Amino acid sequence: MADVEIRTFTADDADAVLSVILSIQREEFGIDITVDAQPDLRVIPDFYQSGKGQFWVAVKDDxxxxxxxxxxxxxxxxxxxxxxxxxxxxxxxxxxxxxxxxRLFAHARDAGLTDIFLGTTDKFVAAHRFYEKNGFTEIAKSALPRAFPLMAVDSKFYRYKIG
Structure with missing residues (x-):
């Protein structure tokens, strides 16, 4: 749909990204989490937009x-x-x-990545279906690479093999 644009994150997006994520986590899913518990959100360029990483936003009506x-x-x-x-x-x-x-898959292929891992909570049932439908396979926590950044709330883990 043309009404929603997908683009890479810029520094001007920082506050809006925080407010969208926090409102979904707290109000919709009742997860008692703060910005301070997610320090990556204050340093998106350093944390995500480095190496082969990236961060994207979906924008509708600005x-x-x-x-x-x-x-x-x-x-x-x-x-x-x-x-x-x-x-x-x-x-x-x-x-x-x-x-x-x-957009994430296209970037991952272009960057030469071989695997994408994710962790989620058992609350996000619709997300589990979405990931599974899109080629992610559930894996045991013990199958995660050592470098995987674990979140305290994560209880279900997935892997997507590229290529």
Missing amino acids: AIVGTVGLKDIGNNQAALRKMFVSAEVRGHEHRVAARLLD
């Missing part, structure tokens, strides 16, 4: 309505983090999550 980050963890592997889509643009008709993921 407002950020979605995010996804790819963190380079070395060894041609990366972690998918901070995939959030505002409720009003979720679902098949908007395809915001699918388009964010497509």
Whole structure:
């Protein structure tokens, strides 16, 4: 859909990204988490936009309505983090999550990555279905690479093999 643009994060997006992610985490999913518990969100260029990583936003009517980050963890592997889509643009008709993921996959292939890992909570059942539908396979926590940045709330883990 032309009404939502997917583009790379710029420094001007920082506050809007924080507010979109925090409102989804706290209000929608009732996760008691603060900005301070997610220091990566204050340093997106350093944390995500380095090495083979990147961070994208979905923009509708000049407002950020979605995010996804790819963190380079070395060894041609990366972690998918901070995939959030505002409720009003979720679902098949908007395809915001699918388009964010497509952009991430294209970047990962171009960058020569071989695997993408992600962790999520068991609360995000719709997200589990989405990841599985898009080629991610559930793995045991013990199968994660040592460099994977574990979050305290993560209890379910996935891997996507590129190529």
